[in-house]
Amino acid sequence: MPDNAPPKTYRVKSFGCQMNVYDGERMGELLGERGIVPAAEGEDADLVVLNTCHIREKAAEKVYSDIGRISKRGREAGKQPLIAVAGCVAQAEGEEIMARAPAVSMVVGPQAYHRLPEMLDTAIAGGRATDTDMPANAKFDALPRRRKTAPSAFLTIQEGCDKFCTYCVVPYTRGAEISRPYSALVDEAKKLVDAGAREITLLGQNVSAWSGEDEAGRTVGLAGLVRALAKLPDLARIRYTTSHPADMDEALIAAHGEVDKLMPYLHLPVQSGSDRVLKAMNRSHTAESYLKLLDRFRAARPDLALSGDFIVGFPGETEAEFAETLQLVDAVGYAQAFSFKYSPRPGTPAATMDGQIAPEVMDERLQRLQAALRRDQLAFNEASVGKTCQVLVERRGKQDGQWLGKSPWLQSVHFTGDIAMGDLVEVELTSAGPQSLGGRLRQRALA
Numbered sequence: 069m070p071d072n073a074p075p076k077t078y079r080v081k082s083f084g085c086q087m088n089v090y091d092g093e094r095m096g097e098l099l100g101e102r103g104i105v106p107a108a109e110g111e112d113a114d115l116v117v118l119n120t121c122h123i124r125e126k127a128a129e130k131v132y133s134d135i136g137r138i139s140k141r142g143r144e145a146g147k148q149p150l151i152a153v154a155g156c157v158a159q160a161e162g163e164e165i166m167a168r169a170p171a172v173s174m175v176v177g178p179q180a181y182h183r184l185p186e187m188l189d190t191a192i193a194g195g196r197a198t199d200t201d202m203p204a205n206a207k208f209d210a211l212p213r214r215r216k217t218a219p220s221a222f223l224t225i226q227e228g229c230d231k232f233c234t235y236c237v238v239p240y241t242r243g244a245e246i247s248r249p250y251s252a253l254v255d256e257a258k259k260l261v262d263a264g265a266r267e268i269t270l271l272g273q274n275v276s277a278w279s280g281e282d283e284a285g286r287t288v289g290l291a292g293l294v295r296a297l298a299k300l301p302d303l304a305r306i307r308y309t310t311s312h313p314a315d316m317d318e319a320l321i322a323a324h325g326e327v328d329k330l331m332p333y334l335h336l337p338v339q340s341g342s343d344r345v346l347k348a349m350n351r352s353h354t355a356e357s358y359l360k361l362l363d364r365f366r367a368a369r370p371d372l373a374l375s376g377d378f379i380v381g382f383p384g385e386t387e388a389e390f391a392e393t394l395q396l397v398d399a400v401g402y403a404q405a406f407s408f409k410y411s412p413r414p415g416t417p418a419a420t421m422d423g424q425i426a427p428e429v430m431d432e433r434l435q436r437l438q439a440a441l442r443r444d445q446l447a448f449n450e451a452s453v454g455k456t457c458q459v460l461v462e463r464r465g466k467q468d469g470q471w472l473g474k475s476p477w478l479q480s481v482h483f484t485g486d487i488a489m490g491d492l493v494e495v496e497l498t499s500a501g502p503q504s505l506g507g508r509l510r511q512r513a514l515a
């Protein structure tokens with residue numbers, strides 16, 4: 069007799085980046101193949117997958133407290149769910165999780181989750197299974213077909229990272245850079261469109277490092293893939309994230325000027341405005357080379373919205389060096405940005421560097437940086453008021469008849485009207501806040 073009843077319902081909780089969101093969806097599809105369905109909202113699931121992130125803070129501790137909470141609920145309800153830990157913490161600390169958390173019966177790394185169904189069999193039989201292998205592309209080949217998707221879908225095209233920024237765990241948790249084959253991507257994109265996607269965001273830790281061979285056997289980069297996907301008639305919008313300044317080529321810059329479906333938005337993390345700090349981070353750009361690169365993109369697409377990532381309080385960062393980050397922010401005028409306090413990650417070179425910065429200094433710098441970024445985001449949104457643009461309708465708003473969607477510049481826009489999810493509509497932007505804009509429907513259901 070098996071020790072555990074086969075699960076009927078599952079819940080996947082994804083943390084961290086969009087690639088984890090993509091992976092979480094795919095794990096759900098795999099479980100769906102086994103007839104396991106998503107647990108209804110508010111109901112306990114028979115199988116919980118914690119799809120974890122290891123990038124910052126006490127990620128592992130959070131996982132253990134989540135496991136503790138799930139087990140406690142299970143005891144109260146008189147029924148323990150099966151628990152799987154997936155994602156980057158699983159990759160980095162799989163053995164430790166198995167040793168410390170008996171409630172966990174499956175540990176599966178980001179490159180191995182296609183094996184989840186077999187591991188589930190082991191768990192149902194009362195056993196425990198760990199798989200943190202990193203076979204390139206194997207999971208994509210083994211995953212089921214895409215069936216249903218939101219109007220805006222993610223498509224992982226590249227994984228892993230060879231850049232080894234000195235603060236970052238990704239090269240260790242996601243492994244070496246690999247590109248998925250061109251034909252597999254065109255195929256998956258078609259299926260996503262058939263399943264309802266109007267917008268596809270191409271994902272990779274270093275998405276602009278993607279390369280492949282097109283139908284004619286020519287080597288193409290991200291720009292070539294974007295141009296191929298732009299030919300899919302029912303696909304309206306293409307985005308990509310995240311890029312590294314080192315891999316941005318002329319072809320991609322040109323594509324921003326020429327491919328209408330490629331949205332005018334670029335997320336290009338800079339991390340710091342100080343060349344000394346950038347060097348210590350092992351970033352291959354300087355503040356000046358980054359700004360020059362942005363100029364080239366803006367020359368190709370003048371209305372490009374820019375976004376970035378920042379780390380404050382990297383070991384040894386002086387007040388003057390932090391001020392250079394603020395100067396860079398002023399020079400760029402970001403439409404959106406993400407900023408973080410430096411967090412020492414075990415096993416990375418920066419974790420043992422001299423000059424670790426006191427938490428209160430980091431807090432204070434983060435506040436100043438975020439005030440500047442908020443100011444610029446609001447200014448960008450305010451400058452959009454009066455424009456009429458296309459909005460992809462992605463979900464219902466809180467108020468009756470209200471809809472939420474995204475502008476080409478990735479701003480959230482809310483408005484009312486007799487429309488449907490997935491419509492691409494024309495909206496006049498009428499008011500702006502720091503996080504979103506209000507609009508008036510001008511024309512419904514384009515194309």
Ligand code: SAH
Pocket residue numbers: 123124229235236237238272273274310311312337339377378379408409410411412413
């Ligand atoms: N591949 C992408 C994203 C990496 S993770 C890139 O190169 O930009 C997303 C962001 O998390 C990074 O851009 C960085 O700003 C932040 N980050 C990564 N490691 C960090 C750390 N140890 N402490 C604080 N922030 C970190």
Ligand code: SF4
Pocket residue numbers: 229230231232233236237238239273274312
């Ligand atoms: Fe991490 Fe740097 Fe790679 Fe981005 S480029 S994933 S920050 S090592």
Ligand code: F3S
Pocket residue numbers: 083084085086087088120121122123155156237238241242273
């Ligand atoms: Fe986190 Fe892994 Fe993504 S560490 S940010 S989930 S690549």
